[in-house]
Amino acid sequence: MIRRLFFAVILLLCVGGGLAGIKYLQISKMIAQSQATVMPPATVSTAEVRAATWESMLPAVGSVTAVQGITVSAELAGKIVRIGFESGDTVRAGMVLVAQDISEEQARVRALEASEHLAQITVQRLKLLVVQHSAAVADYDQALAEHKQIVAEIEALNALIAKKSIRAPFDGTLGLRQVSLGQNLESADPIVTLQQLDAMYVDFSLPQQQAVLVQPGYTVRI
Template sequence: MKRSIIVVVCAAALLFGIVFGLHAYQQHQIHKRLAAAADPKVVVSDTTVKTIRHAAETSAVGQIVAVQGASISSAVGGVVETVDFRSGMQVTKGQVLLTLNAGSLPGQVDQAEAKAHLAAINAKRQHGLFGVNATSQANDDTATYTLQSDIAAVKALKLALAQYTIRAPFSGVVGLRTLDPGAYVHPGDTITNLENLDHLYVDFSIPQRNVSLIHIGAPVTVTIHQADRLVHFTAHVTAFDSHVSKASRAMSVRARIAAGAALSPGMFTMVSIQSQSPKPIVAIPMVAVSFNTFGDFVYVVAKKDGALVATEQPISVGTEFDGQVEVLSGVKPGMRIVTAGQIKLHSGDGVTINNAVSLETKS
């Protein structure tokens, strides 16, 4: 009987021990999960701050212009008789582009030439008579100046007639043809555009603080988008304005682009001017910087009590270039900074580094 009681008591004690042990283990696991949820480690990517050599640049928006370019128009009005060019045609200086109906002007020229011819004969006759004292000095002078007046009238009429023939003022490529015979052209109407594409310029403006960077022959880099890529061209400053604009406090600059550039007048470009020789700077990726109205900062990763912790670090930034930014103060070469995952971070959070995958960056 006693032995049975002892066995029952031992079994009950063992059962209660197991129950209390399971309960204690469950409570421990719950507390562990709650602690982990209260202070989770954030997965981020990082990089090491480095020193690089960089030449600071000044950027501006420019526009491509031709070495010679003009909108061809007529000084007189009239009906188009002939159009002597095709769209996109290469023309030479003096080549006829278009003729207008000159009305009665050709007849007036013929009449004036006949009158001048008669005046020449009369002047010659009067001069011969005056040589033998058969006429007066007054008659000889009148005949001479009448001839000069008639010759001048012929020149004026020929110049007026020439305005009805539109010629290329220089060699180049014409634009689109928009006129046909029979159309009426008003004075000042654009007939076509003419551009000399042998050489091109880029015009741009720079702030007055950067005027000292500009000198004749200074190299500039011209960048444009072509399809889905950036294309760079080299140019050199050929001229700049003699004053700074009162409205914008900027100076206009013109640079000549190297021959052979596949550019067209009117294109907008980015222009970069090297402002100094390359020098060592501390640079970090732009994505690492959290820009804030109260000050810019990065998250610096360092070990604390054997674990990696991200700490907010205020910084002062300088110029931006190629997806990077110069750091003037706040971090030093060799420090590790967070480059992705900042949106989930608070200063002092534990972090896990994973540079093998593309992580979500801050928006």
Template sequence: MKKAFALVILALIIVFGGIFGFKAFVNKKISEVMAHMPKPVVAVSATTARTELWHPHLQAITSLTAVQGVEITPQIAGDVTAIHFHSGQYVHAGTVLVEIDDSNQLAQLASDEAQLRLARINLRRTRALIATKAASQSQLDSAVALYQSDAAALKDIHATLNKLAIRAPFSGYLGIRQVNIGQYLTPGNQIVDLQSWNPLYANFTLPQSELHDIRVGMPVQVGTNAYPGQVFNGTVTALGASVNPTTRQIEAQAIIANPENRLRPGLFGELTVVRDTEEKVLTVPVSALSYNTFGNYVYVIKKETRDGKTVEVAHQQVIQTGKERNGQVSIVSGLKAGERVVTAGQVKLVDGSLVKISDEKDT
């Protein structure tokens, strides 16, 4: 029994050994054939890394706000009796927007005016009497005090009436109307928002490491996806008095010209502070970059001799990148000016691939 089992095991070893041996033999022959086959040449696009002069930029995310902007609200409660504006309308400073019921105040105004007239008459009479010594000084003092009190009451009712006629505090564009005729309003109820669109403030923050690179008066440029490809110019007008101890950021503000009223308060965009210096940077197109777990790299094209022929070979080269601008990226290390890099076709490449340049541009 044991002898039969051993024979079976031996037979299996011979069979499987033959199978694996045959596969190894086939793979070896295939490898030998592949080694002697010409390597494929990959068509790629390329460009040359070169040195450029860049104005150093400071970039930040910004939010636009109105230099003058306010939510119009009543100061005194009452029913809306008249509305004198339309949503989206441009109004001048002082324009009456909404009237609130002032019937009680008008009645009080008539009463206060009558009281003031009487107080004025009594004051004149008392002054005439005191000239003939028919009235005392205390009577004159009382008449003066009463006149001044009635005059103050009249000013107070005029102030109340002015508050019931709600006016635009400055010229600008109105938003969407939030009230209707007959609606009862209380202080704080929103009537409409009023915004001045030209100019606008651009508020942004910068890390403390860039504090020495920014100052009041520097030019800025703002871009927003509301107007792709367009730039709006402005100037830095203020820097924060301190650095935020939590974020280590400093607040800054710029004023942006908006003569065509295209921008709106609340827009989100990218702001660039343009410094007045230049620096040399080595650049390549952003399209030349590839990424893996070890970082950024490019394929550098080099000429080599293989089998007596001069060929162009793409080699992976790890680089350290800097800032991006207009489709170009600055190279901090890992590349030299004049080296050619692949800009299209990298997906077909591995380190050491033969390449044929089908399109080469001088950036």
């Protein structure tokens, strides 16, 4: 019994040693192969060094506003008899945008001009009579004052007529038309917006850590 056990132990030792030897040979072969493997050379490329300007961009959200912009409105009440623009038109300073009815004012001017002509004749006649001592100086002064008053009334009416031709105060681009032909305008009624787009304000905000990087003269791209 002991003899059989002895031979069994010897057999197991031989088998284990054989397996260990085989495994050792396999590992040795793998190590040898890895050492024999040659790594391919690294790929290297070259480029010419050139100077370039690097721009730092700070994106932001803002709004664009015209430097000069108004709502053109009526200064006096009156009926629209002519509209000289369309929505979106580009206009020059002094261009008539809306003409109001001035027929009544023109009739009054014609009547005053007739009165002014007669008053001027009266002044000239009284001036001659005063020189001839045939009229009182007071009469001449009264006629002269009446003549000046008529002239002033004519000038006031002409100024009123001019205000009823509503003009563009500066060059610019018009917005949407807010009036129609034949409409009766009241004082301060809006007619159209006018924006001068040659120069613009850009309003935007930046975080504090970025705001310190902005300097006068930097370019803003919209």
